[in-house]
Amino acid sequence: MPLMVTGLYASLTGLLIVALAYRVVKLRRSQKIGLGDGGNSVLVLAGRVHANLIENAPIALILMMLAEMGGLAAFYLHCFGTVWIVARLLHAIGLTQGKGGYHFGRFWGVLLTWVVIIALALVNLVHFAQSL
Template sequence: MSLMISGFYASLTVLLAIGLSIRVIKQRRVNKVGIGTGGNADLALAKRVHENLLENAPLALILFMLAEFNGLPAAISHCFGTVWIVARLLHAIGLTAAKGGVHFGRVWGVLLTWVVMVGLAIVNIGFFIGL
């Protein structure tokens, strides 16, 4: 069984993670902070956006790979994958724009992330119990 679809979305996730990491590096250079945040709010925010992706991605990507390996149809895999990437972009944009406050992108990014993760968990549980 090939894992090309989950590999594709894992690759997009890595590119997003690197993009967010570059934002952290830029903030570090501008603010001359090597470790931590140096009390700088913009650096703290850039770090938090990056960290949030890194907190959610491992479990989501494991669920993607397992569902695909167990036979989730390609169309459904792509639906989950597209919503995942859109959710993570929405979250990054919303958290950044609101500077940590409430924003459409932040709220919907989190909700859609959870929908994908819970949906994939249910799919994998369904495979286990034979549905």
């Protein structure tokens, strides 16, 4: 069974991961910081934006893949995937512009990320319960 919808959002997530990693590398080179953050708060934030995506992407994409394999309609998968990508963009923008403090984008990015993860987990639990 081809996992086309999950493949789409995994690919978009992969591109976002590379874009955020490139941002970290660019900052490291411009500031001549090879390891660590050198006390540079901009580099700390860029690293956290990238790391937070890396921390959340595996579970979100695994849950999406399992939901797709369980037969969840493509429409719902696209809804979850779209919210996932928007959430991660909001988080990246919000954490950066808010300089680590409160920001609309950071708040909604985290909240929507959790909504996607929780909703997909529940979808998969329902699929499991229906299989009994």
